[in-house]
Amino acid sequence: MAPLVELVGVGKGYGSATAVHPLSLRIGEGEFVSILGPSGCGKTTLLRMIGGFVTPDEGSILIDGRDVTRKPPEKRATNMVFQGYGLFPHMTVAQNVAYGLRIARVARTERARRVAEALDLIRLADLGDRAVSALSGGQRQRVALARALVMRPRVLLLDEPLSALDLKLRLAMQEEFRRIHAQVGGTFIFVTHDQAEAMSLASRICVMEAGRIVQDGTPEDIYRRPASRFVAGFIGEANLFEGVGSDERVRLSCGTVIPGAGAEGPIVCVVRPEAVTLAADPAALPDQCDARLFATVEDVVFLGPEVRTTLRTDSGAQALALSRTAGPLRPGDRVTMGWATADQQVIAA
Amino acid sequence: MRQALRTASFQLLPGLAILAGLFLLPLSYFFVVSFWQVRTFRLRPDATLEQYARVFTEYGSTLAWTLAIATLIATVTAAIAFAYAHYCRFRAGRFGDGLIFLSLVTLFGGYLAKIYMWKTILGGTGALNSALMALGLTSGPIPALLFSPFAVIVTLTHYCLPLAILPVYGALRGLDDTAIEAARDLGASGPRIFRDLILAQARGGLTAAFALTLVITAADYVTPLMVGGPSSNMIGLFIQSQFGNRLNSPLGSAMAFVTIACCGLIVLTLSLTLRALTRPRT
Numbered sequence A: 001m002a003p004l005v006e007l008v009g010v011g012k013g014y015g016s017a018t019a020v021h022p023l024s025l026r027i028g029e030g031e032f033v034s035i036l037g038p039s040g041c042g043k044t045t046l047l048r049m050i051g052g053f054v055t056p057d058e059g060s061i062l063i064d065g066r067d068v069t070r071k072p073p074e075k076r077a078t079n080m081v082f083q084g085y086g087l088f089p090h091m092t093v094a095q096n097v098a099y100g101l102r103i104a105r106v107a108r109t110e111r112a113r114r115v116a117e118a119l120d121l122i123r124l125a126d127l128g129d130r131a132v133s134a135l136s137g138g139q140r141q142r143v144a145l146a147r148a149l150v151m152r153p154r155v156l157l158l159d160e161p162l163s164a165l166d167l168k169l170r171l172a173m174q175e176e177f178r179r180i181h182a183q184v185g186g187t188f189i190f191v192t193h194d195q196a197e198a199m200s201l202a203s204r205i206c207v208m209e210a211g212r213i214v215q216d217g218t219p220e221d222i223y224r225r226p227a228s229r230f231v232a233g234f235i236g237e238a239n240l241f242e243g244v245g246s247d248e249r250v251r252l253s254c255g256t257v258i259p260g261a262g263a264e265g266p267i268v269c270v271v272r273p274e275a276v277t278l279a280a281d282p283a284a285l286p287d288q289c290d291a292r293l294f295a296t297v298e299d300v301v302f303l304g305p306e307v308r309t310t311l312r313t314d315s316g317a318q319a320l321a322l323s324r325t326a327g328p329l330r331p332g333d334r335v336t337m338g339w340a341t342a343d344q345q346v347i348a349a
Numbered sequence B: 001m002r003q004a005l006r007t008a009s010f011q012l013l014p015g016l017a018i019l020a021g022l023f024l025l026p027l028s029y030f031f032v033v034s035f036w037q038v039r040t041f042r043l044r045p046d047a048t049l050e051q052y053a054r055v056f057t058e059y060g061s062t063l064a065w066t067l068a069i070a071t072l073i074a075t076v077t078a079a080i081a082f083a084y085a086h087y088c089r090f091r092a093g094r095f096g097d098g099l100i101f102l103s104l105v106t107l108f109g110g111y112l113a114k115i116y117m118w119k120t121i122l123g124g125t126g127a128l129n130s131a132l133m134a135l136g137l138t139s140g141p142i143p144a145l146l147f148s149p150f151a152v153i154v155t156l157t158h159y160c161l162p163l164a165i166l167p168v169y170g171a172l173r174g175l176d177d178t179a180i181e182a183a184r185d186l187g188a189s190g191p192r193i194f195r196d197l198i199l200a201q202a203r204g205g206l207t208a209a210f211a212l213t214l215v216i217t218a219a220d221y222v223t224p225l226m227v228g229g230p231s232s233n234m235i236g237l238f239i240q241s242q243f244g245n246r247l248n249s250p251l252g253s254a255m256a257f258v259t260i261a262c263c264g265l266i267v268l269t270l271s272l273t274l275r276a277l278t279r280p281r282t
């Protein structure tokens, strides 16, 4: 099936600095894709190129098989929800939402019906006549969403739409986004720097680093099989043990040799903290923990559902373990960290 | 609720006191005087509309001429001010604020300096005429450049421009760039964005610029005296002379209030037109 959005070698620089290195990307109909990366990595630039606000220096952008690289935003089948919302402050909620339909000369009755439908979808049906200046942050956010959704775009672009909201509201809105995507269908491209948000919303994540897409996969893929040290560190928490790989084995810098298929030469062994089991007596570790490492406990924090133990390995590296129970461990204790090599990911450093 | 109302009115007091002391009291004095009479060089309290009747019978055409020329100047000035402020806000990038400041600096020259400047430029041996003759475009100086309504319009427009730019620029600066991008994203063309977003939100600033220029111009009597010809007598000259050598402050007051009222009506008309033009709809 032909992709709905296709970028071919699209790149953009500002002066001598490159914001987005030439990259290619195919996004299918109905996908919910998240573009995830730290501040300044080029996410907004990439999204704005798809929306038509930034013209790429090179490459081409196709939407529905048609080349739109030089088309302005008003001529594209995309709509955008901006980071600062960009609501029209002199209009009411309903006037904001109706604006695009008026421009498109949608007939009055049809327009009223679609505006009502959109307000219903974002659960602001009663606030149509409210001035947007009299709305809360979360409500404004939803109006911005409705204003774009009412256009029934083939592709909805969202630039960190939740970043101005507090945590509780953000979580509630994430749920709303999932519901709305399921309800209206369509393709959503969602930019965020918050990995938890990307994981909870999207069915596919493109991780960006310094203007490049460094990994593209499902949330689970990216979490379990990070392609680089950067991705491993950016998505969730990870223990990163440096070492050298050869012949299906890995010699970590503390001297320990553990089983580990993967690269030859310098490597990083990525182990998620929840995969780590701690025991004062190595014999007490379960059998499937075929990789082991000595460490000293530095701190134990009880967080309710889990216990966070920070450790320092004998080679001086920081390590972290998450477990259900605290056990009898205290700071200063010597322990053995154990994990199953099936849970580790060895990456060329 | 009542408590809140009481606190609010209390907080308004200082502002109201200044308003009353500096503006309302003097104005109401002249408003009262405008119903009085002058008999044998003495001011006599009365309640007559005679002065108002005289304004329309004796000075009707001067008033109409003044309002016409003032409306023309205010329209031209507001339009140029809007164009300049629009350029500074949307095209000049980071130089915008600097350009606005530059336009304000010209105010330091003062009012009379501007008048003399235009006298030198527009006069018979002035820069413009000399240039036109040197280029062979005219054989002799064009007398109509100076001492004409044209000279009054040019001088007052030039004087009022910086004052008019300020409120417009203030309004345009408040515009949200993201909202403009959002409108484009929703399919709006340039002219549509201009009307629905830029004009709709800068309406107040534009009206203020127009109103400011209108009242300054309609009340001015120095510029017509200095650069206007005999045909460009404006109402300000006559108001000034009623208070001055004619010793008829009731008539002068009545003329002033009729002028103010007419200006108010003109501004109201503009304001309502702009509002109707840019009214948001669902």
Ligand SMILES: Nc1ncnc2c1ncn2[C@@H]1O[C@H](COP(=O)(O)OP(=O)(O)OP(=O)(O)O)[C@@H](O)[C@H]1O
Pocket (backbone or CB within 6 Å): A014, A018, A019, A037, A038, A039, A040, A041, A042, A043, A044, A045, A046, A193
């Ligand atoms: N108009 C511009 N002029 C010059 N440089 C720019 C411009 N816009 C972006 N950049 C630069 O391009 C790079 C990428 O910017 P971009 O806005 O795409 O980052 P981002 O990933 O969206 O960051 P954030 O998470 O902070 O929004 C940055 O280094 C930025 O400084």
Ligand SMILES: [Mg+2]
Pocket (backbone or CB within 6 Å): A043, A044, A045
């Ligand atoms: Mg951004």
